[in-house]
Amino acid sequence: MQQLKPVDVVIAGGGFVGLTLAKEIASRTPLSVVVLERGKPRKLADYATGMDELDYSVRYRMMQNLSEETATHRHSMRDSAVPIRQYGSFNPGTGVGGAGEHWAGISYRFYPEQFRLASFLREKFGTKVPENVAVQDWGFSYQEFEPYYWRAEQMIGVGGKAGNLEGKQIDGGNVFEGPRSHEYPNPPHKRTYATTLFEKAVRDLGYHPYPVPTATLSRNYTNPDGIARSGCQYCGYCVRYGCMIGAKAQPTNLLMPLLQKRKNFTLRTGCSVRRVLHRDGKAEGLSYLDTSGEEIHQPASIVILASWTLNNSRLLLLSKLGEPYDPATGKGTVGRNLTHQVSQSTRMFLDKPMNSFMGAGGLGTGISDLDGKEGLDAYPGVLRGGNIRLMSTGEGPIASFGAIPPGEVEQEWGAEFKKAALRWHDRTASISTEAEHLAYRQNFLDLDPAYTDKYGDPLTRMTLDWTEHERAQGAMLTGVHQKIAKAMGARAATSNSRQLERYTVTSYQSTHVNGGAIMGASPERSVVNPWLQHWQMPNLWIAGASAFPQNGSGNPTLTILALTLRCADALVDRYIKKPGALA
């Protein structure tokens, strides 16, 4: 074991959250900051030859190596868990930049009532809220958070159209969103043919379409940090790829150029953090293994966990830090409020070619008429809705081949299959939904008793299944998908509502896994306070979507970044000046 010299701040995880915190602390204070990243270094030039669907999209070349570490899943406490042996329902990243390198770039804000969801549901639905719903208030309001949203939007250069400027509703934007202090930093993307068909159909049906906000730049843009990036070229190699021109906001193009200039910043790659070192209620540093397998201790005055959602909880559990959540008694905090995302889609078969290989991860048109709290009166039992959108993310030739209307061929191979697949190729588009996933008492994380990672440490075990509420959300939203598909003139349209019958590890839903180390107003029911500071250990901070008490409908990265900036302000402006528990 090697004992290193103490530093001021050590951060586990070199993704969007860890590097944003490193950048804020290292540029605003003289403190020494060390980031430990388990994966490899990455830079823009690495992506120049990365436009390959097979390696990157089909085989997940940028993702976490599951042979070394994965998670297990079970539907309920009565079941034994099964390991996630190959990629499926979510895609955790690894390496410098983490999943922030291969995300889509979709940059929604959460709705104002999401920040006080427990109070809101109690006020609106009273006893109609099922007894096992465990949603919580965040501990601060949307209004208080709005300046951080604006900072994050400028940092990554979001393009879109405001639908609510200081309370004034504006047609063409999302009129249902919370009030914004500013128009988006950039205009929306160009529209594809498929999105124009969707827009016309939803307008005719009386809905309110808006361009999906995105952090793939719609034009050349320089952010307030002086980082200049060029506009998106719509090559379609976006989701599951690193952007080869830097048009997509990625930690390697937004944060690394600033951090590399700072003498008080050190990035160590190939470092697998295993434990938080702690004694007498104080975090003392991080223990990690380097690529040779040597155990190294990095002492620090401030310890920050910024690994991917599931790993933050796992590190706490492995370090025996805090009380594990027990769903039987409702006691304990670590691992509670695990949520994923209610994802639905409808594949449409259309008459004309879409050229769907063109696109960008965040290029799309959406409606939110049944999102958040909107439009639910006609759907008793549905407490929260979701967005509905048509995304032109850029479809690869392998993934897009073989979509055929149901019943048209008898088998999925051979001459008839080939002929039908060619007939319908590029004559398809998908309507998709991301709806809010409520937190429930029975959905949580703990350590698996049977399966281990390559070091012999237990894997994270997810206990998670869908309930009647998610199925009702799905039925409501795919019902609207079908109406829109009809209005778009689809010859056939198939929805995947069956996905909500039982949680299915094999079908990709989203990488928006949340909770486990949640923030909240009470130390009895949350792991960190609303500043992301550990309740019992003031020099330990835990950042990322692990802090979300429940899932919001919109893609979470923008909210994660805004929350990280709020955490950074609390650290830099308050904690570092006067260490202790923040009130």
Place this chain on the structure above:
Amino acid sequence: MKRREFITLPAASLGGVLLYTLTGESEKLRAQASSGEIKVALRFFTAAEARVVEAAAERIFPSDASGPGATEAGVVIYIDRQLAGPYGRDKYRYTKAPFVQAGPEYGYQGKENPREIYRAGVAGLADFAELKPAGQDQKLRSIQSSNFFKLLRQHTLEGMFSDPMHGGNAGMAGWQLIGYPGPLMSYREEIDKNYGEEFRRKPMSLAQITGRAVTGWEDEKD
């Protein structure tokens, strides 16, 4: 040292399909005039195994009036290289015990890696290459729900439509068939035009577009 095994393919088929159709209409593609045979060194299969896989892939994605198929695209070479590489030995799949029976919602939970699944699956198709097409189809239908067939079907499509650096999609036959232009760097001037009309270009591979040699993950050194 293991004796090297080869598959012999007629040059006229492999990579020979260069006639490009702009219309996307069904049209018999003429093979480019070239003669002789090409010997391709195999990395995983024996020559006999390769002939079975080639014949089976051809039934999954046949060459017919609608365009070229698996043989012309060199799908067997693609599969051979994938199996020889990290994917074939499950370098990136979680393979720790215990292996349990689980519902379909957990996907493949077996212990065998793709190499082992192919080796056993191909052994079960011993005389396959000698059967008539109807007999071959019947045989494939009888194994349709096996893991081996599911992999073979998926890999056949991957070999048709992945970048030629991986050994399949020879002459970009697959991309020509579906009008995919290759991983072009920009559609900024095209994306909001061509509404409802096919934008079709003669395809380019990643190596042609970037002007440099590119290698796939299958060539990764341990």
